[in-house]
Amino acid sequence: MTNAVEQAYVKVIVFQLADKEYAIPVSYVRGIEKLMHITRVPKTPHYVKGVINLRGVVTPIIDLRARFGLPALENEETVRIIIIQLEDMEVGFIVDSANDVLDIESASIEQQPEVVGSSEEDFISGVAKLDKRLLILLHLDKVLNPLG
Amino acid sequence: MEVNQYLEMFIDESKEHLQACSEHLLELEKNPQDLAIVSEIFRSAHTLKGMSATMGFEDLADLTHKMENVLDAIRNEKISVTPEILDVVFESVDHLEEMVQDIASGGDGKRNVQATVEMLKRIESGEELTGTTAVPLAANEQAATSIVSAEWKLEYDDFEKTILHQSLEQGFNTYEISISLREDCLLKAARVFMVFEILEKNGDVIKSSPTVDKLEEEQFDSEFHVAFISKETADDLQKMLLKVSEVEKVEVLAIDPSVFREAKGEILPQEALPSEPETAEPVSEEKQAGGEPEKKPAANNAKSHAPAASKTIRVNIERLDVLMNLFEELVIDRGRLLSIAAEVNHGELSETVERMSRTMGDLQNIILTMRMVPVETVFNRFPKMVRQLSRDLNKKINLEIIGAETELDRTVIDEIGDPLVHLIRNSLDHGIESPEVRRQQGKPEEGTVQLRAYHSGNYVFIEIEDDGAGINRNKVLTKAIAKGIVSKEAASSLSNKQVNELIMAPGFSTADVISDISGRGVGLDVVKTTIESLGGNISIESTQDIGSTFSIQLPLTLSIISVMLVEIEKEIYAIPLSSIIETSIIRQSDILNAHNQKVIDFRGKVVPLIFLEEVFEVPRTKLDEDEFHSVVIVRKGDKMAGLVVDSFIGQQEIVLKSLGNYLTNIFAISGATILGNGKVALIVDCNALM
Numbered sequence: 001m002t003n004a005v006e007q008a009y010v011k012v013i014v015f016q017l018a019d020k021e022y023a024i025p026v027s028y029v030r031g032i033e034k035l036m037h038i039t040r041v042p043k044t045p046h047y048v049k050g051v052i053n054l055r056g057v058v059t060p061i062i063d064l065r066a067r068f069g070l071p072a073l074e075n076e077e078t079v080r081i082i083i084i085q086l087e088d089m090e091v092g093f094i095v096d097s098a099n100d101v102l103d104i105e106s107a108s109i110e111q112q113p114e115v116v117g118s119s120e121e122d123f124i125s126g127v128a129k130l131d132k133r134l135l136i137l138l139h140l141d142k143v144l145n146p147l148g
Numbered sequence: 149m150e151v152n153q154y155l156e157m158f159i160d161e162s163k164e165h166l167q168a169c170s171e172h173l174l175e176l177e178k179n180p181q182d183l184a185i186v187s188e189i190f191r192s193a194h195t196l197k198g199m200s201a202t203m204g205f206e207d208l209a210d211l212t213h214k215m216e217n218v219l220d221a222i223r224n225e226k227i228s229v230t231p232e233i234l235d236v237v238f239e240s241v242d243h244l245e246e247m248v249q250d251i252a253s254g255g256d257g258k259r260n261v262q263a264t265v266e267m268l269k270r271i272e273s274g275e276e277l278t279g280t281t282a283v284p285l286a287a288n289e290q291a292a293t294s295i296v297s298a299e300w301k302l303e304y305d306d307f308e309k310t311i312l313h314q315s316l317e318q319g320f321n322t323y324e325i326s327i328s329l330r331e332d333c334l335l336k337a338a339r340v341f342m343v344f345e346i347l348e349k350n351g352d353v354i355k356s357s358p359t360v361d362k363l364e365e366e367q368f369d370s371e372f373h374v375a376f377i378s379k380e381t382a383d384d385l386q387k388m389l390l391k392v393s394e395v396e397k398v399e400v401l402a403i404d405p406s407v408f409r410e411a412k413g414e415i416l417p418q419e420a421l422p423s424e425p426e427t428a429e430p431v432s433e434e435k436q437a438g439g440e441p442e443k444k445p446a447a448n449n450a451k452s453h454a455p456a457a458s459k460t461i462r463v464n465i466e467r468l469d470v471l472m473n474l475f476e477e478l479v480i481d482r483g484r485l486l487s488i489a490a491e492v493n494h495g496e497l498s499e500t501v502e503r504m505s506r507t508m509g510d511l512q513n514i515i516l517t518m519r520m521v522p523v524e525t526v527f528n529r530f531p532k533m534v535r536q537l538s539r540d541l542n543k544k545i546n547l548e549i550i551g552a553e554t555e556l557d558r559t560v561i562d563e564i565g566d567p568l569v570h571l572i573r574n575s576l577d578h579g580i581e582s583p584e585v586r587r588q589q590g591k592p593e594e595g596t597v598q599l600r601a602y603h604s605g606n607y608v609f610i611e612i613e614d615d616g617a618g619i620n621r622n623k624v625l626t627k628a629i630a631k632g633i634v635s636k637e638a639a640s641s642l643s644n645k646q647v648n649e650l651i652m653a654p655g656f657s658t659a660d661v662i663s664d665i666s667g668r669g670v671g672l673d674v675v676k677t678t679i680e681s682l683g684g685n686i687s688i689e690s691t692q693d694i695g696s697t698f699s700i701q702l703p704l705t706l707s708i709i710s711v712m713l714v715e716i717e718k719e720i721y722a723i724p725l726s727s728i729i730e731t732s733i734i735r736q737s738d739i740l741n742a743h744n745q746k747v748i749d750f751r752g753k754v755v756p757l758i759f760l761e762e763v764f765e766v767p768r769t770k771l772d773e774d775e776f777h778s779v780v781i782v783r784k785g786d787k788m789a790g791l792v793v794d795s796f797i798g799q800q801e802i803v804l805k806s807l808g809n810y811l812t813n814i815f816a817i818s819g820a821t822i823l824g825n826g827k828v829a830l831i832v833d834c835n836a837l838m
Contacts, residue, residue, distance in 0.1 A: 039828040040719065041807070042764035043815045051807060051820060051828050053480075056473030058820045058828055060810045089810045144810065 008107070014100040014135060015082060018070050021099065023128065023135040030083040030090065032098050035076060049094060054083065061092040067143060068123065086140050093143075102135075104128045109137065155251075158203050160462070162248045165192040169241050170532045173234060177535075180229035183222070187307035190219040196244070205257040208247045214268040215240045221272055223305065236267045238532070302357050302373050311354055312403060315377040320351070321402060323382060327389060328371045328397040335394075336366045342392045350385065351378025370396075375403070465558060468519055475508075475515055476803055476822060482508060483824045516708070520555035523601045523610070526565045527552045530572060530599065537576050544594040545580055547572075554601040556608050560702055563682055564610070567675040571612050571698050572597065574672065579616030579696055589693060591615065607684075608704060613697040619690040621647050631655055648688040648696075652676040681835075683709065683726045709804055711821075711831065712780060713797035716766050720829045722802060722821055723791065727834040729781045731796055736775055748790055750781060758837055759792045763816060782834040789838050804831065 012023035013032070038050040038061055047066035051058050061081060065072060073079065078097035083090065109126045125139035169192045176185045193216045200208035215237060221227045243261045251257040302324055304312065312322045325347075329339055340363045347353055354375040358368050378385065382400040389398040482505060489498045527549050538545040556564075580586075580595035587593055600611045625639045628650045634642070642650075650656060654673040679686045683703045690696035703709065703726075711722035712731070732750070739746050739757065746757040757779070761768070779790040802821040807814065818833035 037827045039820075039830065041811060041814055041817065041830065042766075044811065048811070051811070051830075053822045053826055053828050056477045056822065058805045058807055058822070060808055090808060091810050 008105060009103040010106055010109070011101065011103050012135070012137070013082065013098065014102055015080070015095040016097045016099055017064055017068065017095055021133060021135050022095075023102070023104070023137050024082065024084065024140065025137075026101065028084050028086060028140060030085050033081040033083060033092070035079045035081060035094070052081070052092060054090075054092070057090070059083065059090055059092050061094060062143070063094045064143070065094070065096075084140060086144060089144065091144060102130065104130055104135065154203065157462075158199055159248060159252045161199065162196055162208075163245075165196045166241060166245050166248065167528055168192045169196075169244075170238075171528065173238060173241065174531050174535065176229060177231070177234055183225070183306040184310050186219055186223045186229075187305070190216060190223055193219060200257075205247070205251060207259060207261070208244065208251075208257050211240060211243060211247070211261050211265065214265050214272070215244075217272045218268050223307075227271065233271055236264065236271060238535075239264050240268065302355065302375050304355070304375070308354055308375065312375070312377070320377045320379060321381070322354075323376045323378065323385065324373060324401045324403050325376055325385065325389070326371060326373050326397075326399040326401075327395060330394045330396045331370055333370065333394040336368075336370075337364050339392055339394050340364065340372070343389060343395070346388050346392065347374065347376055347378075350380050350388070351376055463518075465519075468515075472515055472519075472803070475512065478508060479512075480822065480824065480826045516557075517555070519558050520704075521558050521561050522553050522555050523561065523564075523608075524552040526561060526568060527599060527601070529565075530568075533569070534572065534576065534597065537573065541576060542582065543576070543580050544583055545576060546594050546596050548596060548598045549600075550598065551601040554603060554608060556702065557704060560608075560682060560704075563678065564700075564702065567678045567700075568599075568610065568612075570672070570675050571700075572599070575612055575614040575616065575696070575698070579614035579618075581617050603704075608702045610700045610702065611697055613695060615695040618692040618694055618696050619648050619651065619688070620692055624648075624650055628653070628656065644690075645688075648690050651688070652686070683724070708801055710799060711802050712799055713823075713829065714760075714778070714780065714791075714793040715795045715797055716761050716764065716793050717768060719764075719766055720797065720823065720827070721760065721764070721793070722800075722829050722831045723780055723782065723834065724818075724831065725799065727782045727784065729783050729788065732779050732781060732790075734777050734779050734790075736777065739777075748779070750788070750790065753788065755781065755788045755790050757790045757792055760832070761792075761794075763837065782837075784835050784838045787838050789834075791832070791834070791837070802829075802831075 011026045013026055013029050014021055014023050016022075033052075033054070036052055038052055040050040041048065041060075044050075047063050049061040049063045049066075051060050053059075063072075073096055080095055080098040081092040082095055082098060083092045105128075108130065109128045111126050123139050123143050124136055126137040128135045128137060169189050172185050172189045172192070176182065176189065179185065193212050197209050197212040197216060200212060218227075218233070218237065222229055222233075227233070240261075243259060243264055247257040247259050250259065316322055327343055329336055333339060344353065344360075354377060356363065356372060356374040358372060362368060363372055376385075380388075382402060386398045386400045389395060389400075482501070485501050486505070489501045530549070531547055534545055534547040575597050580597065581589070581591075583593040586595065596615050598611075598613045600609075600613070602609055621644065624647050625634070625642070628634045629636050629639055633650060633653050633656060652672040652675070656673070676686055679700055679702070684701050686698060686700045688696060688698055710725040712725060712728055714721050714723060734748055738748050740748065742754070746759075747754050748757060749755075760766070777792050778795055779792055780796075781788060781790050783789075802823075805820050805822065807817070807820055816833050816836040817830050818836075819831045820828050821831060823829050
């Protein structure tokens, strides 16, 4: 019984990027950090901001705005770094703000309709409707791997 | 799978046991008469057999079993040790190692060992493999029986006799105790347990008859015997044991091991045995077979053989890394605390921070030394290798190992194995001459290769010295000229040291015949590169006909390195001190142009300049043409380059960290470190820049 309940819901972290809300399952999230000093690493893709010292571990940081081709943010007040662990990689995402932790019903997640357009959509694995909010679920593999 | 969680432990322990086997086999080869060594090998093999059977590695268990049979026969003096037998046993151990290796890398440990098994079987059945099978011993078995006095209820093998003898020498009393329980005793096993409890509190049980297992299963009538070493007197022991209820009679007899020494080599009469033949095995081994922890025999051995071994636990290296990381965090926080204490100028706070700093200094030392491993872990595979190689090469070679206890960081240990193998092979193949040549030169037939390790300053030195032919200057030069490594003109002006170093140049191999041992084209240059990539260096001393010494200097650890911190705009980079020659300030006007490359004249040498801000694409906020440039002169082998930076910050010890699995292969960056202010600084890979 408990299993069925667990499967019916996915706990996600909701974050803001420009005018949209995105979600990542908490199982991938290692923590949320305030913006700190980032050391630039030369000769890396433009969206790799550099590396931070995350409690003694050197962790690479990806600027999601840059990754999605969005303009850089002016006000950095609410900016957060969401630390993600995917397989053996630990990476931080820079987001405009971290908004919420929510349970969303698995049933309410719809597959992203195939739209070829801005590169943003390439990273989406699905969309969940929640009351009046629209949450975009990120495809982490694609965000981390360079697009072919 | 439940078994999986034990797999790692199994592999580790198997390797240890196999290592013990090899070591003891080598010892046995030197003293073929010492049956105590055979017992040691047998013990290791026996444990290994039990473990592998439990883990379901049938082939491994099977081969170990066959080997064990042979060892058992040797131990019971049914066959005597010959080089041929040892060869087969060595071969078995090699197979076993391969199997364990296979299991460790995820295989099933299967391997075709039919030939070896056949040999083992033949040895065991005493067939003409050896030519000198000790058949006469069987006759002895019947003959010499009268020496042993009838009152001894137990039979001892050589190993046990040795223990008894040594215990006596160390001031222990040795007893043979006979205990009779009452006929109507209901809980015999419980009484046995109580008796053993008393005995083990007061000393060590060497063996018992019937065996402990049988006693526990109540498979005896009412009487049993134990051999026992203790400081207590016979009277006291008797009194203590009689306190156990339902014990009817206790007889404590002091054993005089001289009786056994006289009888050494002779098999005691079978009739003296009250029960099963298994009693011939020491108690400790029965326990191991039962899958019980090994503590007891270890304790026994420690008491009677060597000084007690230090207590250790196994810790996963990752945990130590985590500990190190957390500690570094503390170091950074300490830095902050120190500056806060200085700011608020609070006496007590400053004092506390000061004391904390000292404690942390000690803590740092401990954490660093925890990651250290004795080089023994690398060295211990060499004796067997040398033995095998000297046979293949038909040379007589004695390997001496000195300073195996010298400790090095785990990260370095993992890397130096292969270069050392290469150097030793080289010494054996090219260094030591054949016995005939050595005799002609008035040297002892047996060549000596000495492997030494020792600490000096912040470095560990590993030296390989042989008393072989040394480096032949003319031969090396001829070869080097032929291979185009040096020009004829340059050759004559080279110093001996420079000539020696030629043998480590890429594409050099002096062996006239390309042998299987060394000289496969991948020469000493690979060794040199590997050692240099570890931040170390290698040098050669050699005198013709006297011998050569290869000396390797290695940093104590790879996780902490000395760097020069430099600044470019607002970014801080670390340049490893090991590649730096010196730093210098040059004028804009000193910079010359040669083939589109900016160069400087540095002490008479033309050194190309590399502007790090260009290589690393450092964003410049303002362009200022400075009259002076700060230059770090670095080298890679013979090549030099000048790295142009904005300013020098200073020298510092830093902790090397990787950039993680996401950012791999970043050009000219070998890693990162965390500075005192908590920021990350990147480490420049000078080798990639040149």
